Amino acid sequence: MNSHESASRFENTAANKIKRRSELHEIVSRLQSDGKTVVFTNGCFDIMHVGHVRYLEQARALGDCLVVGVNTDASVRIHKGDKRPIVPQFERAEVVAALACVDYVALFSEETPVEIVSELRPNIHVKGGDYTLDQMPEAKVVQDYGGQVILIPLVEGYSTTSILDRILEIAEKE
Secondary structure, eight states: OOHHHHHHHHHTSHHHHBOOHHHHHHHHHHHHHTTOOEEEEEEOOOSOOHHHHHHHHHHHTTSSEEEEEEEOHHHHHHHHOTTOOSSOHHHHHHHHHTSTTOOEEEEEOSSSTHHHHHHHOOSEEEEETTOOGGGOHHHHHHHHTTOEEEEEOOOTTOOHHHHHHHHHHHHHHO
């Protein structure tokens, strides 16, 4: 293996896909000026499961680049309560970034993705089908700048909460 092969092998590692928002703004702007379609989605991604993977693969299929916003630990606690997340934010970001369908990951600490969506201005913003447009304050932002909001149906039977409930049920029986 020559030095170029060695260097390129590490350029696409999961950790290299995790970017600061300022870096992502530049990347997204460049991609869009090249005519590429940028898709953005977000979530906690606390305990990854097949529902997450299928959802992210579907989101990626909608464009040329998939950017995933991952809630920070503090942000997860706002949504899921004091006992969550189970997995710390940097580990969750790295697991999401390790998926082949994900091009970039950024952490965000706000309660909603309004700010990061406003900064990045993706062509398409994707959410799971458990949301409606009126439950998504970022939907208006996307629509106001001419972007598109797409809801992807959830994969039935898969949720982090149900996995955690099963774990607790098993632990109680032991």
